[in-house]
Amino acid sequence: xxxxxxxxxxxxxxxxxxxxxxxxxxxxxxxxxxxxxxxxxxxxxxxxxxxxxxxxxxxxxxxxxxxxxxxxxxxxxxxxxxxxxxxxxxxxxxxxxxxxxxxxxxxxxxxxxxxxxxxxxxxxxxxxxxxxxxxxxxxxxxxxxxxxxxxxxxxxxxxxxxxxxxxxxxxxxxxxxxxxxxxxxxxxxxxxxxxxxxxxxxxxxxxxxxxxxxxxxxxxxxxxxxxxxxxxxxxxxxxxxxxxxxxxxxxxxxxxxxxxxxxxxxxxxxxxxxxxxxxxxxxxxxxxxxxxxxxxxxxxxxxxxxxxxxxxxxxxxxxxxxxxxxxxxxxxxxxxxxxxxxxxxxxxxxx
Amino acid sequence: xxxxxxxxxxxxxxxxxxxxxxxxxxxxxxxxxxxxxxxxxxxxxxxxxxxxxxxxxxxxxxxxxxxxxxxxxxxxxxxxxxxxxxxxxxxxxxxxxxxxxxxxxxxxxxxxxxxxxxxxxxxxxxxxxxxxxxxxxxxxxxxxxxxxxxxxxxxxxxxxxxxxxxxxxxxxxxxxxxxxxxxxxxxxxxxxxxxxxxxxxxxxxxxxxxxxxxxxxxxxxxxxxxxxxxxxxxxxxxxx
Amino acid sequence: xxxxxxxxxxxxxxxxxxxxxxxxxxxxxxxxxxxxxxxxxxxxxxxxxxxxxxxxxxxxxxxxxxxxxxxxxxxxxxxxxxxxxxxxxxxxxxxxxxxxxxxxxxxxxxxxxxxxxxxxxxxxxxxxxxxxxxxxxxxxxxxxxxxxxxxxxxxxxxxxxxxxxxxxxxxxxxxxxxxxxxxxxxxxxxxxxxxxxxxxxxxxxxxxxxxxxxxxxxxxxxxxxxxxxxxxxxxxxxxxxxxxxxxxxxxxxxxxxxxxxxxxxxxxxxxxxxxxxxxxxxxxxxxxxxxxxxxx
Numbered sequence: 001x002x003x004x005x006x007x008x009x010x011x012x013x014x015x016x017x018x019x020x021x022x023x024x025x026x027x028x029x030x031x032x033x034x035x036x037x038x039x040x041x042x043x044x045x046x047x048x049x050x051x052x053x054x055x056x057x058x059x060x061x062x063x064x065x066x067x068x069x070x071x072x073x074x075x076x077x078x079x080x081x082x083x084x085x086x087x088x089x090x091x092x093x094x095x096x097x098x099x100x101x102x103x104x105x106x107x108x109x110x111x112x113x114x115x116x117x118x119x120x121x122x123x124x125x126x127x128x129x130x131x132x133x134x135x136x137x138x139x140x141x142x143x144x145x146x147x148x149x150x151x152x153x154x155x156x157x158x159x160x161x162x163x164x165x166x167x168x169x170x171x172x173x174x175x176x177x178x179x180x181x182x183x184x185x186x187x188x189x190x191x192x193x194x195x196x197x198x199x200x201x202x203x204x205x206x207x208x209x210x211x212x213x214x215x216x217x218x219x220x221x222x223x224x225x226x227x228x229x230x231x232x233x234x235x236x237x238x239x240x241x242x243x244x245x246x247x248x249x250x251x252x253x254x255x256x257x258x259x260x261x262x263x264x265x266x267x268x269x270x271x272x273x274x275x276x277x278x279x280x281x282x283x284x285x286x287x288x289x290x291x292x293x294x295x296x297x298x299x300x301x302x303x304x305x306x307x308x309x310x311x312x313x314x315x316x317x318x319x320x321x322x323x324x325x326x327x328x329x330x331x332x333x334x335x336x337x338x339x340x341x342x343x344x345x346x347x348x349x350x351x
Numbered sequence: 352x353x354x355x356x357x358x359x360x361x362x363x364x365x366x367x368x369x370x371x372x373x374x375x376x377x378x379x380x381x382x383x384x385x386x387x388x389x390x391x392x393x394x395x396x397x398x399x400x401x402x403x404x405x406x407x408x409x410x411x412x413x414x415x416x417x418x419x420x421x422x423x424x425x426x427x428x429x430x431x432x433x434x435x436x437x438x439x440x441x442x443x444x445x446x447x448x449x450x451x452x453x454x455x456x457x458x459x460x461x462x463x464x465x466x467x468x469x470x471x472x473x474x475x476x477x478x479x480x481x482x483x484x485x486x487x488x489x490x491x492x493x494x495x496x497x498x499x500x501x502x503x504x505x506x507x508x509x510x511x512x513x514x515x516x517x518x519x520x521x522x523x524x525x526x527x528x529x530x531x532x533x534x535x536x537x538x539x540x541x542x543x544x545x546x547x548x549x550x551x552x553x554x555x556x557x558x559x560x561x562x563x564x565x566x567x568x569x570x571x572x573x574x575x576x577x578x579x580x581x582x583x584x585x586x587x588x589x590x591x
Numbered sequence: 592x593x594x595x596x597x598x599x600x601x602x603x604x605x606x607x608x609x610x611x612x613x614x615x616x617x618x619x620x621x622x623x624x625x626x627x628x629x630x631x632x633x634x635x636x637x638x639x640x641x642x643x644x645x646x647x648x649x650x651x652x653x654x655x656x657x658x659x660x661x662x663x664x665x666x667x668x669x670x671x672x673x674x675x676x677x678x679x680x681x682x683x684x685x686x687x688x689x690x691x692x693x694x695x696x697x698x699x700x701x702x703x704x705x706x707x708x709x710x711x712x713x714x715x716x717x718x719x720x721x722x723x724x725x726x727x728x729x730x731x732x733x734x735x736x737x738x739x740x741x742x743x744x745x746x747x748x749x750x751x752x753x754x755x756x757x758x759x760x761x762x763x764x765x766x767x768x769x770x771x772x773x774x775x776x777x778x779x780x781x782x783x784x785x786x787x788x789x790x791x792x793x794x795x796x797x798x799x800x801x802x803x804x805x806x807x808x809x810x811x812x813x814x815x816x817x818x819x820x821x822x823x824x825x826x827x828x829x830x831x832x833x834x835x836x837x838x839x840x841x842x843x844x845x846x847x848x849x850x851x852x853x854x855x856x857x858x859x860x861x862x863x864x865x866x867x868x869x870x871x872x873x874x875x876x877x878x879x880x881x882x883x884x885x886x887x
Contacts, residue, residue: 269691
C-alpha cells in the first residue's frame with residue numbers, strides 16, 4: 001500500500017490537462033470490462049442483485065461527486081440530499097403520466113401537466129434545476145466555513161423537505177409521488193457512474209483541480225497567487241449539486257417513488273462516511289468505500305430482519321467511521337489515488 | 352533545585368531542543384538568553400508539562416521531594432511549586448481581574464494563605480486592587496503584565512519560570528517588573544528568566560545560559576557572560 | 592392581555608425553555624472544546640426515555656428529575672471520554688463528523704432496542720390541568736416547565752459564575768493553555784462541561800415528553816438542530832446568548848404558527864432554518880455578541 005499516505009497535490013496533479021492516450025485506452029478498457037461484468041450480472045443474477053448493483057453505482061457516483069465538493073475544495077457541505085430531492089421531484093413531475101398528473105397535482109400549470117418527457121431530458125432538466133438552486137444560494141452560504149457551512153447545508157435539507165411536504169398541490173405532500181415510470185435500470189446507473197468518475201477525474205487532474213486543492217489547503221495563499229477562490233467554490237458546489245440532483249432523479253426512477261423523506265440527513269451522513277473512509281478527495285477511495293458500505297449495509301439487512309434489530313447496520317457503519325477517525329483520520333487513501341490506479345489511467349510513470 | 356539533562360524535544364517534525372542540559376540552584380535567579388527560535392520558550396513549556404520530550408529528564412527538587420517534570424501532568428507540576436508565567440501574558444481577558452488572581456490560586460487550598468498572598472500582590476501592584484472587578488481584557492499592556500505576574504504569585508511558586516516579562520512594555524513598567532523580580536528572589540523564590548533584554552537580564556542574574564539552535568552554548572555567572580566577547584557581540588550589541 | 596395572546600406567550604416561553612436547556616449545553620461544549628456536538632440532541636431523547644422508564648417503575652416525580660439529570664450527565668461524560676477525547680486536536684470538521692457518527696449510532700441503537708414505535712408519555716393528571724390567572728388561564732405543564740427551567744438556569748449561572756469549577760471552566764474555554772499553567776486539570780473541566788450540558792439536555796427531554804405527550808427514538812434530531820439555531824441567534828459559545836436564543840426561537844416559532852394563516856403552519860421548521868441561514872449570513876457572531884470572533 002504505497003499510496004495510502006497523503007499525496008501532495010503537486011505530486012498528484014503534475015499530469016497536465018490532457019489525459020494521455022495510454023490513460024484513455026486503459027480507461028476505455030476498464031469501462032468495457034466493467035460493462036461486460038454488468039452484462040454478466042444482469043443475466044446471471046436475480047433482479048434483486050441487479051437492482052442492488054444499480055443502487056451501488058448511484059451511491060458510488062454520489063460519493064465521487066461529494067469528493068468534488070468536499071474533497072477537492074474542502075467545502076464541508078451536507079446538502080446533497082436537498083439537491084437530490086429537488087432533482088427527484090423535478091424529474092418525477094416531468095416523466096409522470098400526463099393522464100394522472102392533472103388530478104394528482106392540481107396546482108401544476110397546464111403546460112407542465114400536459115408534458116410527459118422521457119428520462120434523458122427529464123434527467124438533464126433535473127440537473128439544471130439543482131444547479132440553479134445551488135447557484136442561487138451558493139453565493140451566500142459558501143461564505144460560511146467549516147462546520148458552520150455543514151450546519152447551514154443541513155438546514156437546507158430541512159427547508160427543502162418542508163417545501164416538499166407542504167407544497168402539496170405540486171408535490172402531493174408527505175405521501176410523495178409513487179408509481180413513477182421505472183425508466184432507470186442498471187445501465188443508466190452504470191453510465192451515470194462512468195460519467196461522474198470521468199468528469200471528476202478530469203477536473204481533479206486539471207489546472208482547475210489544482211486550483212481547487214490550493215483553495216482547500218490555504219485559501220488566502222491561493223488567492224494571493226491569483227486564484228478566484230469564491231468562484232471556484234461556487235463552481236465546485238454547483239457541479240456537486242447538478243450531479244446530486246441527477247442522482248436523485250435516477251434513484252427515484254429506479255425505485256419508482258419519491259417522498260420528502262426519501263433523501264434525508266441519514267443519507268447525507270452515509271455519503272460523508274464513504275468520502276471520509278475513502279479519503280477526502282480520493283476518487284478511488286470514494287468508489288471503494290461506497291461499494292463496501294452499500295454491500296455491508298445491504299448484507300446486514302437480512303440479519304436485521306431475522307433478529308428484529310433494525311438499525312444495526314447503521315450502528316456498525318457509524319462505529320466504523322469513528323474507528324477510521326481514530327486510526328487513519330486522512331481516510332484509507334488520503335487525498336490522492338493509489339499509485340497503480342494513477343499510473344494506469346494517466347499513462348505516465350511515477351515521479 | 353532544577354536539573355535538566357539531555358532534553359530532546361520535537362515540535363511536529365522539527366527537532367527544537369537538541370540535548371539541552373543545565374541546572375538551576377535553589378534561590379538562584381538564572382537567565383536563559385538567545386535569539387528568537389533558539390528554543391527558550393520550548394524549554395519552559397517542556398518544564399511545565401505542556402510539551403513532552405522525546406528523551407531526557409528534568410528533575411525538580413522541591414519541598415524535600417523529587418519530581419520528574421517530563422512525566423508529571425501539568426496540574427501536578429503546578430502543585431509541586433513550579434509556576435510558569437507564559438510569554439504574551441496569556442491572562443484570561445473575559446474574566447475579571449479578581450477572577451484571574453483566583454485562577455492563579457486554583458491549586459491552593461488554604462483560604463487564609465490565599466488571602467495573605469492576595470494582600471501581598473495587592474500591595475506590590477495596587478492597581479490590581481483598584482481594578483479588581485473589571486474585565487482583565489480592559490487593562491493596559493503593563494497592567495496586564497502585572498496581573499500575569501500577580502496571578503503567578505498567587506500560586507505561591509517555589510520556582511518561577513518567567514517568559515519575556517518585559518516584552519512590549521514601557522521602560523518605567525519594565526523597571527517596576529524587574530523590581531518585583533528582585534524582591535521575589537530575596538524572599539527565596541528560585542527564578543528562571545527568559546529575556547530578550549539580555550543586558551538587563553544579565554545584570555540581575557546569578558547565573559546565565561546562552562541558547563543557540565536548541566543547544567546551550569555557554570553558561571556562567573551573569574557577570575561572566577556580560578563580559579564575554581561573544582555574548583557582548585551577539586546579544587548586547589557591543590562591538591568586541 | 593387577551594387570553595389568546597397570553598396563551599401564545601406561555602406556549603412560546605415553554606417551548607423556548609426546552610430549546611434554551613438544550614442550547615445552553617450545546618454552547619458550553621462548543622465554548623470549551625470548539626466542537627459542534629451534533630449528538631447533543633440525542634441526550635434529549637435519552638432523557639425522555641429514561642423518564643418513561645422511571646415513571647413505569649413507579650419512581651416519584653421529584654426523584655425522577657434528579658435521576659434524569661444524573662443519567663444525562665453520565666451519558667454525556669461517557670460520550671466525551673470514549674469518542675471525543677481521543678480525537679481532540681483533530682480539525683473541527685473531523686470533530687463534527689465524529690459527533691454525527693455518535694448521533695447516528697445512538698439513534699439507531701435506540702431504534703434497535705426500543706423500536707421506532709412512538710410511545711405515549713404523560714405527566715400526572717394534576718399537572719395536565721389548566722390554571723387560571725386573573726381572567727386568563729394556561730396549562731400547568733407549561734408553567735411548571737417555565738419555572739423549573741428558570742430554576743435550573745439560575746443554578747447553572749451560580750455554578751458558572753460563582754464557583755471555583757465555573758471559573759475554571761470559563762478560563763479553560765478562553766485559553767486552554769493558560770488554564771493548564773494555573774494547574775487546572777483541563778480534561779476534568781471539559782468533562783464537567785459535558786456533564787452539566789448533557790444533564791440539562793436530558794431534563795429538556797423530560798419536559799419534551801410532558802409537553803408533547805409522545806416520544807420516539809429519533810425525537811432528538813430536531814431539538815439538536817434547533818439548539819444550534821438558538822446558539823447562532825445568541826452567539827455560539829455564550830451561555831447567556833444560548834439561553835436568550837432559545838427563548839427567542841420558541842417565541843418566534845409560536846408566533847409564526849399563531850399569526851399566519853393555518854396553511855402555513857407546516858412551514859414552521861422551514862422558517863426556522865431559513866432564519867438560521869439568514870442570521871449566519873447577516874450577523875454570524877449572533878445578536879448579543881460583539882462582532883469579534885472570526886468564524887473559521
